[in-house]
Amino acid sequence: MAHHFLRCDRDQPFLLPPDLRDWLPQGHLAWFVLDVVDQLDLAPFYRAHRDDGHGHPAYNPKTLFGVLLYAYAIGVRSSRQIERRLREDVAFRALVANQTPDHVTIARFRVRHEQALAGFLVQSLKLCADDTKLAGNAAERANRTVDKLRDEVVEILRQAAEADQRDDLAHGDARGDELPAAMANRAGRLARLRQAKAQLEAEAAARQQRYEQRVAELAAAARARGKQPKAHIKPRARDEAPNPKRVANVTDPDSRLVHTRKGSVQGFNAQAVTTTEQVIVAAELTQDANDLQQLGPMLTATAATLGAAGITRATWDAAGRLRLLDDRQPDRAPGRARAVDPAGPPRPAGQAPQGRQAVGVQE
DSSP, X not given: OOOOOOOOOTTOOOSSOOOGGGTSOTTOHHHHHHHHHHTSOOHHHHHTSOOSSOSSOOOOHHHHHHHHHHHHHTTOOOHHHHHHHHHHOHHHHHXXXXXXXXXXXXXXXXXXTHXXXXXXXXXXXXXXXXXXXXXXXXXXXXXXXXXHHHHHHHHHHHHHHHHHHHHHHHHTTSOSOOOOXXXXXXXXXXXXXXXXXXHHHHHHHHHHHHHHHHHHHHHHHHHHTTOOOOSOOOOOTTTTSOOTTOOOOSSOTTOEEEEETTEEEEEOEEEEEEOTTOOEEEEEEESOSSXXXXXXXXXXXXXXXXXXXXXXXXXXXXXXXXXXXXXXXXXXXXXXXXXXXXXXXXXOTTOOOTTEEEEEOOO
């Protein structure tokens, strides 16, 4: 028998136009805000617009004021956040009848009518009560004088202006929550998901291949010694055993989760080599999460940079402070390297003692 579930068909168009009044319950704050706006004389808003019917139609000031009043009432100050709510929040969509003014329109309306907004916000917040002494569904600390209401409205508008300025600096003309261009449509998202899946599968296959290759090599070595190969060899956890916690990022598949002193960052591990005068001679990005294997590659990159500038390795070593690293541990951190013994036997410039390598290290 087939499962019996309620249908969720997002491709089914509405057979009848949707009724916005069905989107929210009757007691919702959004309907109360609209009722308040209907009682206000918004003539100062309308006087700022031409009334000859010419030009591109603008958003109704009553609509935009209702949006701001509701947004400020629930603590939303940023014009970009309001635009996002107008697309995603049912209450906001009901307020504007499914219209979508952008954050620029909302911010310009606030700036253009700031004085009128302050007055209308105070009017909308002034609540009167009769002298009937009944306990209400309210707190005594919620009472406000007119001056107090004015001060709070000024603070709300100040917060809104600061939020918009901060968002403008951070996002420019963008809203700030847009997906990358490669993931803005379904085809792009599926391509990224397939790429991430293929990356995980390729890494799992590489780990399995390394394990099988090592098992084959160990078996061949055992047979060469006339011994029976081991029935089971445990895969190495670091590069052979399956890693169920391995992840791939669908936004930037090349990035990795790297750890810093302040937490984790999805990105890359940046390496740089500088002179004592802070001149950068090598800079690289790596996907490795730690620095343990980066000394060798950075020395190679540094040698390439200096070689391109006509500086030989011998000249470079002789000009800098020398440190000696054991060849068996070429990636030991420079801070742990042993300094050259100044009392030791003289050697040609740049030549390291037997079994060791010379590395130019900045103090």
